[in-house]
Amino acid sequence: MKTILVTGATGQLGQCLQKHSKLYPDFSFLFCSSRELDITSKEQLESVFKSNKIDYCINAAAYTNVEQAEKEREKAFRVNADAAADIAEFCREFQAKLIHISTDYVFNGRKDEAYLETDEVDPINVYGASKLKGEEKIQEILKEFFILRTSWLYSEFGHNFYNTILKKAEEKAELNITTSQVGTPTNANDLAKYILQIINSGSAQYGIYHVSNEGEATWYDFAKEILDYSGKKEGVTLNKTGFYQTLAERPGYSVLSKKKTNRTFGPVQNWKISLHQLIDEN
Ligand SMILES: NC(=O)C1=CN([C@@H]2O[C@H](COP(=O)(O)OP(=O)(O)OC[C@H]3O[C@@H](n4cnc5c(N)ncnc54)[C@H](OP(=O)(O)O)[C@@H]3O)[C@@H](O)[C@H]2O)C=CC1
Numbered sequence: 552m553k554t555i556l557v558t559g560a561t562g563q564l565g566q567c568l569q570k571h572s573k574l575y576p577d578f579s580f581l582f583c584s585s586r587e588l589d590i591t592s593k594e595q596l597e598s599v600f601k602s603n604k605i606d607y608c609i610n611a612a613a614y615t616n617v618e619q620a621e622k623e624r625e626k627a628f629r630v631n632a633d634a635a636a637d638i639a640e641f642c643r644e645f646q647a648k649l650i651h652i653s654t655d656y657v658f659n660g661r662k663d664e665a666y667l668e669t670d671e672v673d674p675i676n677v678y679g680a681s682k683l684k685g686e687e688k689i690q691e692i693l694k695e696f697f698i699l700r701t702s703w704l705y706s707e708f709g710h711n712f713y714n715t716i717l718k719k720a721e722e723k724a725e726l727n728i729t730t731s732q733v734g735t736p737t738n739a740n741d742l743a744k745y746i747l748q749i750i751n752s753g754s755a756q757y758g759i760y761h762v763s764n765e766g767e768a769t770w771y772d773f774a775k776e777i778l779d780y781s782g783k784k785e786g787v788t789l790n791k792t793g794f795y796q797t798l799a800e801r802p803g804y805s806v807l808s809k810k811k812t813n814r815t816f817g818p819v820q821n822w823k824i825s826l827h828q829l830i831d832e833n
């Protein structure tokens with residue numbers, strides 16, 4: 552039986568992994584919240600790796616507050632880079648394979664077609680820089696890793712753009728949503744299912760992969776689709792804006808090419824279809 556450690560287990564992706572883990576009764580999961588396992592503590596990491604024979608570690612723990620990271624650079628790097636490196640060290644020592652999640656924000660957004668895994672990285676905010684450092688350290692330390700770059704995650708769980716829009720719709724708020732970023736909203740349930748499929752396949756095709764839904768959208772397009780499909784647009788004013796004031800700069804274009812991922816592990820569905828599924832289910 553394969554034993555799978557999941558860090559950050561009560562975060563958005565962590566909760567999606569918990570939900571979909573039920574489909575894998577032959578796997579033994581060790582879900583650890585930040586309270587149960589602080590990944591910045593080498594002692595705590597060592598203790599988990601020593602007392603369990605871990606085959607895979609899914610690192611779903613991260614510092615994800617893009618705005619706050621501009622003010623807490625050190626903390627963002629401690630969690631997203633240093634702790635990721637420590638996890639990689641323990642994976643090497645205890646022969647576990649690492650599945651680490653990274654982001655479209657490692658790119659500067661100046662390209663005008665989908666980013667390949669091999670394209671130049673050049674983050675333009677602190678969060679992106681800290682995630683890139685994590686990627687780099689993992690590759691230096693470990694051979695048996697999958698770094699999965701994803702984008703614009705949303706789900707029924709936790710704090711995300713989808714839940715923010717639904718909440719604002721309940722409040723009948725006036726929404727001003729930016730059209731100045733193009734990317735791909737990705738249902739975290741799809742990512743969770745994809746990760747579990749990779750483990751189940753036993754693949755040894757290690758490396759960096761892009762795993763997001765297919766297609767592209769602006770945040771405005773995403774908000775509009777959420778409101779239209781959920782039938783909650785009544786009384787809500789939705790405005791396009793070319794500029795939404797934020798502390799952190801974000802890439803203008805961050806669609807990820809899935810050519811390599813599709814070839815290796817199979818397709819991921821279109822973002823609109825996946826969004827509709829989530830709304831239908833909830
Ligand atoms: N959300 C998004 O839009 C995107 C996310 N990603 C990446 O996907 C992954 C999952 O993101 P998502 O689930 O959305 O993020 P969340 O912020 O929902 O979850 C992150 C989890 O990490 C935990 N965590 C933070 N610091 C530590 C620590 N020191 N030790 C242990 N756990 C810690 C948090 O716990 P607590 O709440 O208790 O602090 C939280 O449960 C991350 O690697 C992220 O960088 C990539 C692209 C898009």
Ligand SMILES: Cc1cn([C@H]2C[C@H](O)[C@@H](COP(=O)(O)OP(=O)(O)O[C@H]3O[C@@H](C)C(=O)[C@@H](O)[C@H]3O)O2)c(=O)[nH]c1=O
Binds near residue numbers: 702
């Ligand atoms: C709430 C809101 C946001 N926006 C803008 C701000 C920003 O440019 C964009 C998205 O806002 P958010 O703060 O929800 O998203 P942001 O924190 O940028 O999301 C990112 O999170 C990290 C973790 C990732 O890895 C990325 O892939 C990406 O998903 O929408 C509006 O235009 N209007 C609004 O009312």
